[in-house]
Amino acid sequence: MKEINxxxxxxxxxxxxxITDPQGKITYVNDKFCSISKYSRExxxxxxxxxxxxxxxxKEFIRxxxxxxxxxxxxxxxxKNRAKDGTYYWVDTTIVPFLNDDGKPRQYVAIRADITERKRGEEEIRELNTQLEQRVMLRTAELETANRELEAFSYSVSHDLRAPLRAMDGFSQAVLEDCAELLxxxxxxxxxxxxEGAQRMGALIDDLLTFSRLSRTPINKRQIDTAALxxxxxxxxxxxPDSRNIDLRIGELPACVGDPALLKQVWMNLLSNAFKYTRKREPALVExxxxxxxxxxxxxxxxxxxxFDMRYASKLFRVFxxxxxxxxxxxTGVGLAIVQRIVHRHGGRVWADATINRGATFYFTLWKTMS
Amino acid sequence: MNETFVVEILLVEDNPHDLELTQRALRKANVTNHLQVARDGAEALDFLFCEGAHAERKMENAPKVILLDLKLPKVDGLEVLKRIKGDPRTQMIPVVVLTSSKEQNDVIESYRLGVNSYIVKPVNFESFAAAVQEIGMYWLLLNQPPQLEE
Structure with a gap:
C-alpha cells in the first residue's frame, strides 16, 4: 500500500x-489538472x-x-484543451479503461503531460516553413519577371540599337563614295x-549581347576531349595567324567535363588573346x-x-x-568577362599571372563532376 | 502605280535609313529594276495577295524573291512569313529574312516557318552592301525557281 501511495x-x-466514470463524468482530478486548466476541483x-x-x-477524432x-x-x-481563462494548452494523453467483470468499462484513468511548448515550437516551424515557401515563390516569380524583362531588353537592343549605327556607317560611306572629291x-x-565609331559600337553591342545571353542559356555538360577541342x-x-613566327607548345591536356560550345569559347578567347598580345614578339611563344x-x-x-601590370589584375575580367x-x-573588353562567366557557370575559377613586357598566363579550373 | 511590269524583288522594310541603304546597295549591284517596297507587314501582305491598294495586281506576277525585315509595324515579319509559307499561292516564293536580330529564337522560328535564308544586317556598310548584292545575285540570277504551270 505504501508503494502505491x-x-x-x-x-x-x-x-x-x-478519472471519469463510464459516462465521462469527472470523478477525480489531481492538482496539476486544476492548475493547467485553471478550474478549481469543485x-x-x-x-x-x-x-x-x-x-x-x-468530431471524428473525439468519436x-x-x-x-x-x-x-x-x-x-x-x-488541445481550453483553460478557464480562454487560453489553450496541449496535452500528450493516455487514457486507460478499467473494466468490470462483465467487460464493460468501470472507469477511465487519463494521464496527461503538458506539451504546449513543444506544440508552439512545431507551430512556429510550420509557420516559418510556410512563410519561407511563400517567399521562395515570390522571389522565383520576381526572378522570372526580371529574366523576361532582360530578354525583352536584349531583344530590343539586338533589333533597334544596330539600325542607327548602320545609318551612321552607311551614309558616311555614301558621302565618301559619292562626294569624295568635294571634301x-x-x-x-x-x-x-x-x-570607326559606329562599327566599334556595333561590336560592343554584339559582345554585350553574347555576354548577357551567357547567363540565360542552359549548360549541357558532357565529357570533353580537351586536346581535341x-x-x-x-x-x-x-x-x-600564319604570317607570324609562333612557337606553339601544347602540353598534355586531360579530358574534362563541361559544355563543349561554351568551353570552346573559353579556349578561343584565351588563345586569341595570346596571339594578339604576342604580336610584337619574335618569335612569339604560346604555351x-x-x-x-x-x-x-x-x-x-x-x-x-x-x-600587364598585376596591380590592375582585378579589373581584367570585368566587362568593357x-x-x-x-x-x-x-x-571590346568583353572576351575575358565571357571567359570568367563561363568558368563560373561551370563551378570553376579563373585567374591570371603576368609581368609587363614578359607575358601573361591565364589559368582556369572546372568543377569535376557531371552534376 | 504601274503594275504591269514584273516585280523581281519585294523589299519589306520599315526603317527609312535601312531602306535607302538597301536600295543603294542594290543599285550599286545593278539589281534595282523592278523593286517593290512595302513599309510594313500589312502592305507586304496586300501586295503579295493582291488585296487593298494592290487589288489590280495579278497573283501570277509573283516577285522572284522577298527581302523581309522581322520587326515591322502592324503585322510583324514572322507573321508575314507564316502567311507566305502557309498559302499554296505564295509558298514557292523564296523569302530571305534580312534583319538586325541575331536572336536564336528568331532564327529558329524563321526556319521553322520555312524561310529560305536568314541574313543578319551588318553594321559595316561594305559588309551590308556585299550581303545585299549577293542576295540579289543569288536569288535573281543563280537560283533556278520551279516552272509553274499557268
Missing part, C-alpha cells in the same frame, strides 16, 4: 491525472471533459477516442572616324597545358607577350575593362 505521489508530481468534479473542449479537433476506450482499449494521442582630306578623315580551335581557318593542383586540373594558356589602348591592341 509513493507511486501516486510521484505520478502527481509528473503528470496531469483525471468546478471540475461532476462535469465531463467538454468543459475544457477547445473545439480544435474534428474515435470514445470508441477506443469504450471497447476497453487504451487510447493514446495529443489533445578636303580632313573631311574624309572625319567621316572615316564616324564609321583545343586542336579544333587552333585549326579553324584564320584563327591562328598550352594543364597541371594538377590540390586534386584539380588547372588548364593554362601562357604567352611571352606584352603582359581594358588594360591596353585600343590603338595598340584592338578589342
Amino acid at each position: 509513493d507511486l501516486k505521489a510521484a505520478l502527481d508530481e509528473h503528470a496531469i491525472v483525471a 468546478e471540475l468534479l461532476g462535469q465531463d471533459h467538454r468543459i475544457i473542449n477547445s473545439s480544435y479537433h474534428p 474515435g477516442l470514445w470508441d477506443t476506450i469504450a471497447q476497453g482499449h487504451v487510447w493514446h494521442g495529443e489533445i 578636303p582630306e580632313e573631311g574624309r578623315h572625319y567621316l572615316r572616324t564616324i564609321r 583545343v586542336n579544333h580551335v587552333l585549326t579553324e581557318p584564320g584563327f591562328k 598550352i597545358g594543364c597541371r594538377r593542383e590540390d586534386g584539380a586540373d588547372v588548364f593554362f594558356v601562357g604567352d611571352n607577350g606584352t603582359g 575593362q581594358r588594360l591596353h589602348r585600343a590603338e595598340d591592341y584592338e578589342g
Whole structure:
C-alpha cells in the first residue's frame, strides 16, 4: 500500500491525472489538472471533459477516442484543451479503461503531460516553413519577371540599337563614295572616324549581347576531349595567324567535363588573346597545358607577350575593362568577362599571372563532376 | 502605280535609313529594276495577295524573291512569313529574312516557318552592301525557281 501511495505521489508530481466514470463524468482530478486548466476541483468534479473542449479537433477524432476506450482499449494521442481563462494548452494523453467483470468499462484513468511548448515550437516551424515557401515563390516569380524583362531588353537592343549605327556607317560611306572629291582630306578623315565609331559600337553591342545571353542559356555538360577541342580551335581557318613566327607548345591536356560550345569559347578567347598580345614578339611563344593542383586540373594558356601590370589584375575580367589602348591592341573588353562567366557557370575559377613586357598566363579550373 | 511590269524583288522594310541603304546597295549591284517596297507587314501582305491598294495586281506576277525585315509595324515579319509559307499561292516564293536580330529564337522560328535564308544586317556598310548584292545575285540570277504551270 505504501508503494502505491509513493507511486501516486510521484505520478502527481509528473503528470496531469483525471478519472471519469463510464459516462465521462469527472470523478477525480489531481492538482496539476486544476492548475493547467485553471478550474478549481469543485468546478471540475461532476462535469465531463467538454468543459475544457477547445473545439480544435474534428468530431471524428473525439468519436474515435470514445470508441477506443469504450471497447476497453487504451487510447493514446495529443489533445488541445481550453483553460478557464480562454487560453489553450496541449496535452500528450493516455487514457486507460478499467473494466468490470462483465467487460464493460468501470472507469477511465487519463494521464496527461503538458506539451504546449513543444506544440508552439512545431507551430512556429510550420509557420516559418510556410512563410519561407511563400517567399521562395515570390522571389522565383520576381526572378522570372526580371529574366523576361532582360530578354525583352536584349531583344530590343539586338533589333533597334544596330539600325542607327548602320545609318551612321552607311551614309558616311555614301558621302565618301559619292562626294569624295568635294571634301578636303580632313573631311574624309572625319567621316572615316564616324564609321570607326559606329562599327566599334556595333561590336560592343554584339559582345554585350553574347555576354548577357551567357547567363540565360542552359549548360549541357558532357565529357570533353580537351586536346581535341583545343586542336579544333587552333585549326579553324584564320584563327591562328600564319604570317607570324609562333612557337606553339601544347602540353598534355586531360579530358574534362563541361559544355563543349561554351568551353570552346573559353579556349578561343584565351588563345586569341595570346596571339594578339604576342604580336610584337619574335618569335612569339604560346604555351598550352594543364597541371594538377590540390586534386584539380588547372588548364593554362601562357604567352611571352606584352603582359600587364598585376596591380590592375582585378579589373581584367570585368566587362568593357581594358588594360591596353585600343590603338595598340584592338578589342571590346568583353572576351575575358565571357571567359570568367563561363568558368563560373561551370563551378570553376579563373585567374591570371603576368609581368609587363614578359607575358601573361591565364589559368582556369572546372568543377569535376557531371552534376 | 504601274503594275504591269514584273516585280523581281519585294523589299519589306520599315526603317527609312535601312531602306535607302538597301536600295543603294542594290543599285550599286545593278539589281534595282523592278523593286517593290512595302513599309510594313500589312502592305507586304496586300501586295503579295493582291488585296487593298494592290487589288489590280495579278497573283501570277509573283516577285522572284522577298527581302523581309522581322520587326515591322502592324503585322510583324514572322507573321508575314507564316502567311507566305502557309498559302499554296505564295509558298514557292523564296523569302530571305534580312534583319538586325541575331536572336536564336528568331532564327529558329524563321526556319521553322520555312524561310529560305536568314541574313543578319551588318553594321559595316561594305559588309551590308556585299550581303545585299549577293542576295540579289543569288536569288535573281543563280537560283533556278520551279516552272509553274499557268
